[in-house]
Amino acid sequence: MIVVQGVSKVYNSGRAEKITALRDISLNIGSGEFACILGPSGCGKSTLLNILAGFERPSSGEVLINGRPVTGSDPRNIAIFQSYGLFPWRTVLGNVGFGLEVKGVPRPEREKRAREMVRLVGLEGFEHHYPHELSGGMQQRVALARALAVEPEILFLDEPFGALDTFTRFRLQEELIRLWLKRRPTIVFVTHDLEEAVYLAERIIIMSPHPGRIKTILPVPLGYPRDRTAYDFIKVREQVYTELKLKPTEEVEYYI
Numbered sequence: 363m364i365v366v367q368g369v370s371k372v373y374n375s376g377r378a379e380k381i382t383a384l385r386d387i388s389l390n391i392g393s394g395e396f397a398c399i400l401g402p403s404g405c406g407k408s409t410l411l412n413i414l415a416g417f418e419r420p421s422s423g424e425v426l427i428n429g430r431p432v433t434g435s436d437p438r439n440i441a442i443f444q445s446y447g448l449f450p451w452r453t454v455l456g457n458v459g460f461g462l463e464v465k466g467v468p469r470p471e472r473e474k475r476a477r478e479m480v481r482l483v484g485l486e487g488f489e490h491h492y493p494h495e496l497s498g499g500m501q502q503r504v505a506l507a508r509a510l511a512v513e514p515e516i517l518f519l520d521e522p523f524g525a526l527d528t529f530t531r532f533r534l535q536e537e538l539i540r541l542w543l544k545r546r547p548t549i550v551f552v553t554h555d556l557e558e559a560v561y562l563a564e565r566i567i568i569m570s571p572h573p574g575r576i577k578t579i580l581p582v583p584l585g586y587p588r589d590r591t592a593y594d595f596i597k598v599r600e601q602v603y604t605e606l607k608l609k610p611t612e613e614v615e616y617y618i
């Protein structure tokens with residue numbers, strides 16, 4: 363579904379040296395796949411996601427979605443959210459229904475679908491609340507419901523749970539998996555949280571910085587829902603640690 367061919371991105375920062383944010387990225391993402399892009403800060407994760415979503419243009423190479431080159435963002439199929447980005451003057455229902463309104467879905471149908479989405483993310487009873495009356499985790503659910511309400515073919519998510527506490531993050535990760543299994547959109551999810559990637563992804567695209575490259579693509583051979591404490595889960599996590607060189611090596615060198 364998504365084909366990335368030799369994509370590079372160089373930023374002309376106005377200073378003497380240019381920044382190569384991405385160098386020669388090639389990868390394929392299948393229809394209905396859940397892929398995570400994982401890597402340390404500055405390795406080009408957001409740049410890559412923005413190029414996939416059509417918000418930025420690559421310096422060279424190209425991205426094809428369903429066989430067509432991406433030349434700009436496509437609001438009909440693709441939803442993206444980085445922070446909550448909710449409209450403060452709209453209620454939960456108004457926020458969730460926003461994308462449907464843009465699509466021209468008639469009011470009764472819009473409301474029905476928005477209510478259904480609100481229920482799916484566990485916010486029943488909060489339909490008429492405003493964003494400032496909700497916790498961070500609840501606002502993130504609203505953002506998730508809004509993105510899913512338009513039934514996007516592809517969902518691009520850039521560290522959506524980064525600012526949340528562990529409990530809320532775990533719950534929303536579970537919810538996202540549940541919704542993905544139910545509707546099967548293609549999901550490309552950027553994170554720098556290693557465990558999050560192992561919990562969510564069918565494949566983890568591991569990137570390394572300076573310049574941003576794909577280091578390796580790791581399939582996660584675990585079913586859903588995943589158990590963070592299971593032996594298999596810990597084994598995969600260890601593999602990712604090793605790939606990212608975060609695992610201490612066995613050899614110890616002594617200097618006198």
Ligand SMILES: Nc1ncnc2c1ncn2[C@@H]1O[C@H](COP(=O)(O)OP(=O)(O)OP(=O)(O)O)[C@@H](O)[C@H]1O
Binds near residue numbers: 383408574
């Ligand atoms: N608009 C821009 N102008 C100049 N340089 C940029 C721009 N956007 C990103 N960069 C540079 O490109 C590199 C990759 O940035 P990017 O934000 O894609 O990384 P990231 O992996 O998403 O980082 P983080 O996890 O910290 O968000 C960085 O060196 C950054 O400074």
